[in-house]
């Protein structure tokens with residue numbers, strides 16, 4: 007019931023806390039199964055750091071996806087973001103349980119992720135742009151803005167010592183990008199998904215919807231950056247990564263009426279954020295540096 011690779015991922019990130027959580031996971035699942043009267047609980051393939059299973063809930067009489075997270079803060083961020091989007095452009099949130107960090111989600115059926123390349127590249131960009139328009143169809147109010155972090159909070163990582171592990175030529179460039187964008191970030195009023203890459207867009211009936219939002223208030227141009235940089239290893243093994251990235255910037259700019267230069271700058275920042283997060287997690291940050299350099303060269 008608990009995939010080996012998933013268990014290893016949890017222990018590598020959370021150590022002893024992760025081990026205890028894994029030991030308790032069967033009880034957490036049993037608790038959720040009882041609470042929502044779940045039948046046919048089946049773990050999803052290729053889990054990374056969160057437990058996700060499909061099931062049928064007799065309580066709400068619908069197929070569901072059950073997602074259980076180990077950490078409270080990210081659980082709250084995802085729950086609040088899903089509640090805010092309220093099923094528009096995003097899988098619906100049916101219910102949640104704060105004590106066990108469980109989300110009861112609309113199950114996307116057939117649930118296949120959005121693919122790129124092989125002739126699907128341009129179409130996938132228009133699908134993502136359509137989702138972004140739905141997600142940005144309402145503006146955040148002063149009341150609900152308190153529930154979410156701002157992009158400027160995420161960018162504080164560039165003020166930490168980790169920045170010294172990036173090649174020095176990025177430092178000055180980052181400073182000028184951030185000075186420009188801090189001003190824009192201060193006046194923004196959109197809640198961004200924050201990680202809208204191809205793997206977080208699933209087919210649901212005849213519609214594509216987002217899953218797995220992080221929830222961050224920031225400049226709308228940042229929303230396309232995750233898509234532009236991913237799937238990172240696949241982009242870098244294509245024969246023409248620069249053309250792929252340039253085409254994405256161009257098409258998103260047209261589809262969303264956002265200035266190309268703004269998309270380019272935010273994608274560059276996103277790539278360097280990816281490099282810093284990889285350094286924090288002790289994973290390979292070099293692909294992120296490569297993408298940053300490709301973006302810079304456009």
Ligand SMILES: Nc1ncnc2c1ncn2[C@@H]1O[C@H](COP(=O)(O)OP(=O)(O)OP(=O)(O)O)[C@@H](O)[C@H]1O
Pocket residue numbers: 050053054055056057058071073097111112113114115117205206208217218
């Ligand atoms: N609502 C849903 N309907 C159908 N399948 C889902 C749903 N939510 C998640 N999944 C499946 O579970 C997988 C992991 O879910 P999710 O992306 O939310 O977690 P994750 O651990 O953050 O993944 P990653 O970090 O790799 O993006 C998805 O790739 C998808 O296959």
Ligand SMILES: [Mg+2]
Pocket residue numbers: 205206217218
């Ligand atoms: Mg995901």
